[in-house]
Amino acid sequence: MAVGDVGIVFWILSVAIIVSACMVVSLRNIFHCALALILCLFAVAGIFILLGAEFLAAAQVLIYVGAVAILMIFAIMLTSNLAAKKITQTNENALVGLLVCVFFTLVGWVLLKKTYEGIWSHLELARPLPSDNILTLGKYLMTQYALPFEVVSILLLAAMIGAIVLARKENA
Amino acid sequence: MEFKLPENDLTLMLPEIFLFIWALWVFTFDLLTRRKKESAVGYMAMAGLLITGGILAVTGGGCGFGTMFFNDATAIFFKMIFLGAAFMAIGSSFGITKQKIVNHRGEFFGLMLLSTVGMMFLSSSNELLSLYIGLELTTIPLFILAAFFKDDKLSVEAGIKYFVIGAFSSALLLYGLSFLYGLSGSTELVQLKINMAVINLHLEQIGLILVLAIVLVVAGIGFKLALPPFHQWAPDVYEGSPTPVAAFLSVGSKAAGLVAFAKIFVNGLFVFYGPEAAPADWGKLVGFVAVLAMVIGNVVAIRQSNIKRMLAYSSIAQAGYIMIGMVSMNEHGMASVAYYIFAYMFANMGAFAAVAIFEDKTGSCQIESYRGLSRTSPLLAISLALFLLSLAGIPPLAGFLAKYKVFAAAIAMATQNPSYNWLYWLVGVGLLTAVFSLFYYANVIKQMFFWSEDSPYRIRFSPPALAVILIGVVGILLFGIVPEPILKFAAEVYASFGIVPF
Amino acid sequence: MLAYLVLALVLFSIGLFGVLTRRNTIGILMSLELMFNAVNINFVVFNKFVATSALVGQMFAIFIVVVAAAEAVAGLAIVLLLYRNWQGIDTDNDSVMKW
Amino acid sequence: MLSSLVFVPLAGMILVMLIPKDKIQAIRWTSVIVSLVPMLVSFWITWDYFFNHSGTSAMAYVEGPYSWIPSLNIQYYLGVDGISVPMLFLTGLLSTVSLLASFNITNRVKEYFAFFLLLEAGMMGVFVALDFFLFYVFWEIMLVPMYFLIGVWGGPRKEYAAIKFFLYTLFGSIFMLVSILILYFTSEPHTLNMMALLDHGPTMGHTLQMICFIFFFIAFAIKVPVWPFHTWLPDAHVEAPTAVSVILAGVLLKMGTYAMLRINWPMFPQVLRELSFWIALLGVIAIIYGALVSMAQKDLKKLVAYSSVSHMGYCMMALGAFTSVGAIAGCMFQMVSHGLITGALFLLVGVIYDRAHTREIAAFGGLGAKIPVYTGIMVLFSMAALGLPGMSGFVAEFMIFVGAFSGLNKIMVGISVLGVVLGATYMLRMVQRVFLGEFNMAKWGGLTDINAREIIAVAPLAVLTIAIGVYPKPLADLMQATLEHLVNLMAR
């Protein structure tokens, strides 16, 4: 197993990711969950850097941590009474869900391992990515990926308009 | 590495661009008129769709933006369906915009148009990323639209359900797509197909994770198609959301899912279709899903008392029939899928339109309240009966020819190659459940026609509603009796899967 | 490479678990974000180890981030509506529509 | 010529729909007059076919094949031969007769007549279509108006009967659809043209042939209906309004046997040889079983309905003896004759029901004294139904028996002859309990005899029943070339 070459940073980040992710899904206080999510997203950004995706890491921090997580905190504050958090935050599916997820992980693990041995280990080039990958990405966005770029902006527009429509309080 | 803008013949994209701009115009128009114009916004939206259709007819096919945008026969055909579905959905929503959605008509119609734009992009794409984004552009406005009755608990519940399940399934889909990318190193479908074939040939094995990827992608798109076992959201959401939105979901969103499915599986994973690709062969898996869809959809629909839920289950079943065509990988297969969805559009949109019109008047979706309707509103009753009969597959309505084509495709496949004998079972289940399906369709017809007492309701049509109903009726009759042009087009759809651009 | 993939898998599974079990709708949303992140890790890993020639994987990940954000926006808006209608956002509330 | 048979009623339907719904007389007469056109055309075709075409087995008055849906090789192809001409004649006649008999419908008249004309179009279509797809379309088209006709204007259990009829027959048709598709894809070149498929003979393996044959058989057997697929029939017949029962018994049931003769039998001769015994056995069971069950009926209409099961059993037995021209001709005779006789019986039951508002046999008695003309006609048709010589039923049954005796297991045929006695028994028991015996003046004193319109409706059936019984040669001559051709095909 090609674990050795990932280094200690990976392990630290992994542990951070998994622990914080577990907190996200299990903590009782939803506000704490949001904080754990932020931690998790930061750690994922670290993984991105490890994988040579600096721009992505930046975007992750900017968009996720800066926007999405904050949005969620706002939403939490808008919707829930922070004092009332006595009840369990998981529903009746908890045990079953846990089992299913563990099972999913196990099956996935076996498959990943077999696929790695069968295919990826033969393809694993690990060539360094273009060093100027931020520049490259930028160029991509303006060339090949100009269309998705535009479409995604339409998407954002639609989501925005929709969110406004829905969230707006009607003056009856 | 070279960067250049792919050949971008933007004129090919004109319909989408126009429709997007028109959507913005619809938003603006509503604001400009201070949300006072009751139906003008709706007419505006319908006009926009018509113009888009016109432009679409003029622009013709060709390569627009590399594999990101490619206007082949498939794209054009499905764009027609999206535009038609949107047109009919908007046409049937004048009632609710008059009564319920007073403040946000522009947004309602605009979002529908934007969703249509997403579908159109989706159908033109031959690359996973743009496919995904098209899919999301299709879905996100629909989340909003499903919850559009903001103070109606059912509607909001429908919205949140659709959203959560939708996002969940899109996560599954993405996870699956990431493995496809990981196994091929490409997101362009044709390249993906080639790379995978080469790697498989080279390493003499398939990556086993492909199985998980296939299953995940089936789940992700199965959600859009409301295919069992990923269907359970559909009845709840259809019931809760505004009826025209449910209609649009059942046709537009389904057609979009179909395109995505066809592009990924029929095109991208073509080589993994047959039994020799086991365990990654997706044919039998999808066949099994189709069986589930037909059985569950048709059986559970029988006891529904709410007509929208009934139609939801019916549309689940219809998806099952479509999947029969999908897994028949011959010249009839994709063509039959295309024709099926075309016929289905008229019938299902028509049926939902009729339901919407009835609901506007009576506020009820219970099947019992249709009792005696043929006495007071014969046009509505007759057309609804025709739509339902078309869905049930009674000749000479288009729905029959659609089923005929689908089954023909499967039987052609089965007779040509003995290793596809299992398609006979699909056909068998399909036909049997088609008989069952008649039971619940006929139940509605029975309510409308068999009682001699008059219904307390007398339905008046608004002009757009009338237009929608007539389009539906004319569609199922005309394309049932003179289907040749559409069939030719459908054949081209098949052909377009063979000549994918690089 | 495998370590990254397994990390992504675990993260995905945790997100999955969250979606399945959280009672709070916003909690579900957050779990969904975890799943999207897992997908992103996958794409980036594959981009680094399998398809190095172009940055397609990273590109994909960027778009996913954006789309996820858009989804979050739409989702949170619906959550707000839910709160207004039900005076709470627990998932227990929204199962009126059974059969 | 043939197209007009289909499209005139269709046009008539549209015409009727255009008439305002309170102009009841106009609607009635319009539809009757419209139905006269196909009737006269079918008469003319019968006439002309007899004199000009009956010498050969080739299709006459062929229209097409015109390409209809070229991408699916679907053609518009019509034509008739010796086995379809009598059916056309019957359909044309019975449609008009039934429309005449429908004048007592007062509820939702317009819809009724519109549906009826649509029904006629479908029936005509089935008998003239030579393209499988077209055939199937017509076959199915009929179901819808029939569903409405039973469901809206039927008796107390109309909904049940209507949906049962609809589902049951649809269930049958899907089997046909599968077989059609298999035939299409195994033929080379792919074709849906019945004539071409007939000429080629089956091009598939034995198992597939067997499957196709059985599937076709199920589809047609349900329509016939062959025991044990018959249970829709009593319900549908009993609940349907009179005229619809007439059509059901007179024409719809014949579609099954017609289709067997046209499609199922000649296309799969090998399988036929293997299965003929079992098919005939089903026929024999139906004969005896139908007769016995008829005997136990307390409702007039149900009795007639079950007698149909028995009578169609003769057809099945004849079809089992496919090697004999006589048996097949007997089957055709039986189809025609059963159409006339049972049609008339249903009409007559309707007549009494209109007056007495009951069909319970036990409620009557001694009606012969009060309504002699009605009684006379009823007895006439009862006699015809039990196979009395001089009437068409006898000729048919006799030919069937003689043919079957030469082509089938002798003991089986011997047993089936019991049907003759049982037939006499249930018909005569009915006659006795309804018309003979003491007359209950207090209860039925107000009963009026059959009126002129009703006599006019029944008269042609009576005349034809007797005419065929007395001089069957023309009908036999009409069919002989076709039948010989068919028997040759089946003997392949």
Place this chain on the structure above:
Amino acid sequence: MITKFAFLIPLLPLFGFVMIVFFLRWKERLSAVFSIMTILAAWVMSVIVLIETLARHGEAYEAFYKFVDLPRFILEIGILIDPLTAVMLIVVTTVGACVEIYSVGYMHNDPRFSRFFAYLSLFLFSMLGLVVANNFFMIFIFWELVGLTSYLLIGFWFEKKSAADACKKAFITTRMGDLGFLVGLFMIAFYFGTFNYGGVFAKVGEGVIPAGIITAASIFVFCGAVGKSAQWPLHVWLPDAMEGPTPVSALIHAATMVAAGVYLVARSMSLFVGSAEASLVVAIIGLITSFMAASIGLVQNDIKRVLAYSTVSQLGYMIMALGLYGYDTAQHGHSPGFYAGTFHLYTHAFFKGLLFLGAGSVIHAVHTNDIQEMGGLVRKMKTTAITFMIASLSIAGIFPLAGFWSKDEIVAAASHHPIFLVGTLGIAFMTAFYMWRLCFLTFWGEPRDQHRYDHAHESPKNMTYPLVFLAVMSVIAGWVGLPWLHQGFASFVYHGEAYHPHANYLLMGISLIVGLSGIYLAYLMYYKKSISAEAMAERFRPIYKLLYNKYYFDEIYHAVLIRPVLAVADFMWTFDARVVDGLVNGTGWLTIKWSDIKLWFDTWIVDGAVNGSGWLVRQGANILRFLQTGSMQFYALFILVVLIVFGVFKLEATAVLVGWPFVSIIFVLGVTLLWLFTRSAFVRGRNGGQTKSEE
């Protein structure tokens, strides 16, 4: 040559029928006259045909046309005029004409007077058609048609329940015989390839047909005769058929139709000759019938029923004679049987017709059928009494009346077979006895019912003239067959080679003595009363009861045949409704139930989980509905579970994960159980507060 137009003979009465039904129905007098005119015309033609046939020396004339003409399948219709036909034509038209004339008086004031004549005409048409037929197919057609008219005429007074029952019984019972006839026809069609008499007989003569086939075919054909001629065991209908008007009994159930069976056997003699076994069966059946009927006739009190049993008995006689002829001929012997049978058929028609008409006349006068209520009528109605007694003498076989000559030949035919001879003589004795019992009780002695006697009167002339005419015929008709004639009946109507009877004085004497002794016994018992009938009845009580109840045949048939058939019919009907239809409905029901399951479960889990007993058991069946919980997270979970199952099973297909299906099945099961437990716990937990059933 009039024979060419012989086809008109049946058609004339048909014409009468049609005219009456469609045009003359409302004019009673005219109907009767027209009907009589047609039959008289037919009679005239028959006479001419007979003369022409005689002139041709019995050479047959045949003409036919095709009825159905298909490849390898031809049915013909045609006429065959040979001596047998010619004689039968005379018999039928003569008796027919007499009966019609008689009926004008008998049926007057009947509300359905015209209809009666229409039916009679129709019957005559059918009967004459039967006689002139040239092939088995055609004879079967008319065979059935006479059955129909018999049905109509027996049920003529259908208001009477007994009449309504009788007509049905007659039709169905004879149809039972026709069943066999039909099978015989199929055998003829199949093995002989033709229905034509000539063709069939030629085949028999060629000897190409296996003997077994001939035997079977003849016996089956004979079944028809058994039914129509009321032979044992299908004789039960004929006595009941007396419910019809008496002229009908005379014409149909005495003179003509019932003789059709005999005619059929005579007609197909060549077939029977081919098989000794079949002929023996015929003879035995005839003997049994004859003896049985005669013995029943001894004790009956209904005047018409006595005559009916007498008819059955006499028909059995003829059948026996024919059978014996066939048997003897098949054994290469000689026998006067054929001559005897046909001759008796011919004479019997006259005197039995006369007997019935006379009985009708009596009934007309006293309005009862019961001879115990009559007596002394000779004083009131001379003509009737005298003619009746002439006929009785004739049937008793008293020299030189017609019956003597024909019966004598039958005795002669039986003389080679001791058992048959004894039987024949016994029957002759019984015949004489019961006929004269009838005569004495009816016409002689003191009136036993004074009221009826007072009202009795002689019948009108149009009734008595036919009586007289027939009485004359009963005397002289037999003279054409005097054994001393060189060119008598036997040399005209024969089978094979012409038979020349010779006077066997011994036999003549014996049969005369037997007849006379029968009459004398009756005289002693019922006129002189020197032997008490009651005492006899008391003495032989069991036999008397057995005979009086007609050997309980009706009861046996009811118990063995009718009731089981009706029971089976009822059972079948229940079976049809419950099982066959039940299967169909069951499928639909199942589908709906399946669809119900989910709803069921939901109501159940909300309400029932609280009650909480036995719920696990029900889970299994409720899966489908149960899945539509409305909880989106459950949906998601469901998706995931299915996904994994899909995946694992797909992988197992290539054995990548050995043993995993097992693991995953355990897993899925465990998950489901857990799910149920937790869910029900939660449901229980929160069920207190909210109610959210929107069903």
